[in-house]
Amino acid sequence: MAEYCEKRGQKAYQIQLFGGEPFVEDRVVDVVVHHARFVASRIGVFPSFAVSTNGLFGPARRRFVGDFFSRVVLSLDGFREFHDRNRPISPDRPSFDEVVETARYLSTARAQLCIRCCVTSESVLHLESIARWLCEEFHPAVVNFEPMTESPESREAGLAPPSPHDFARHALRSWQVLGSHNCEPASAPILTDGLQNTSCPVGKDAVIVHPDGLLASCYLLPSDWEARGMDLTVGRILADGTVDIRMPDVLELRRLIRSKPRCARCFCRLTCAGGCHVNNSYPGCPERYSDSCLATRALTAATLLEDLGQAEVAEDLVTDPEGLDKLSARSSDRVVDMEEGP
Ligand code: SF4
Ligand code: SF4
Structure with a gap:
């Protein structure tokens, strides 16, 4: 990675360690940190480290x-x-x-x-x-x-x-x-800086290295996404160290995040953008909103109101059970589908 950044003229890159718990195998963390710093001293591309623990x-x-x-x-x-x-x-x-x-x-x-x-x-x-x-x-x-x-x-x-x-x-x-x-x-599905097609690494061409060399766009265990009938792998690190990334699989993931029947008529589809693709909006999931969707829709509506300078209306919305029920029951937010008006 450091050599790749050097070729592109970049002076810095980030290494993120997450899991599970990265410090369960803390020797790996030590090797990653000290080796990346050693490489930096040799080629002048500097790592910064982030960890979830x-x-x-x-x-x-x-x-x-x-x-x-x-x-x-x-x-x-x-x-x-x-x-x-x-x-x-x-x-x-x-x-x-x-x-x-x-x-x-x-x-x-x-x-x-x-x-x-x-x-x-x-x-x-x-x-x-x-x-x-x-x-x-x-x-x-x-x-x-x-x-x-x-x-x-x-x-x-x-x-x-x-x-x-x-x-x-x-x-x-x-x-x-x-x-x-x-x-x-922080809340990836709600407080975004702009519009997005996905709120997580899936569909962003991310490559997450699993301990066995599997390359995937999600950090869950393969059994988690397989249980949803999904394959989120994009390649593998081969025994000789070569990195094999399968471009058709990368393209398939880009397609996957854009085809979600439940999200197609939801006003959060370009902010929440499906939330977790494995646990929330997986292929074949029910079209009715999940609990996660209901919270996201209410918070997104309240955030939009606050951004419009309507903090009191936002507070009214989240304290009004009837208003929240209405928002929950609305299966389409498209103006053309609203019989009673927006
Ligand atoms: S339907 Fe649910 S998952 Fe899809 S964009 Fe709306 S809140 Fe997010
Ligand atoms: S699919 Fe879900 S678990 Fe996997 S990276 Fe995205 S948000 Fe995380």
Whole structure:
């Protein structure tokens, strides 16, 4: 990659490590960081490092991350009672104190701290106070509130995702709290810089290297997308180190993200653009809106109103069950399909 950048006259590039948890195999992280820095000293193309992590580090690893990484996305799910229910290390070992220690350390390090907070049906009611606490304690540059995705494990633990309308209401208010602390709210399907065909690496010609050399545009396990009848692979790193990228598969992914019956008549189709292509708008998914769609539609409508200087109307929308129900039930936002008018 560094050599490729050098040929193109670029002086810098970014290496992102994510997973799962990259530090489960921390020797790989060490090799990546030190080797990329060694290459930089030889050819003068400089890497910056970003990582998404659960932050379960000892003091030495914390210093390493603080010294070498320019951006850290840390999973911290709010107050102790919420975080420890979501992320126990084992049934009798909670993780809150260790993660808070990491967040505190990183809040004074050179790395940009981004906090990713998984929201459940219980924590959603406290989002505004969680936003305030995160800002006052850790001064993050970015906070991303994400509704929990339900799984057999989450059901077994008695956890449930927030209702879409609760999430929309409290996320909107918590974004105002973040803004008042100069902290940027993040949400790929809603707060985009412009129009987009996809809100994730799929369809952007991204190449994600899996541990076995598989090249794909999504970081999930192949079994996750295969269960949806999808193939998100675009090639492989061969045994001799050659990179084999299959262009027809890249083109097929570009086509895939543009053909979504559910999204065709939704006013968010060029901002949310389908959300997660595996878990939300996969081929053959029901045409009715998912819970994720309902939250996205309400928050996007509220954000548009705020951008038009109508913050009070935005607040009215997310607190009005009837208005939210109407927005949820509207199967087409096209003006020509609206019998009762826009
Ligand atoms: S239908 Fe759902 S997934 Fe598609 S653009 Fe609208 S909100 Fe996003
Ligand atoms: S398809 Fe879903 S899981 Fe895969 S990269 Fe996109 S958003 Fe992430």
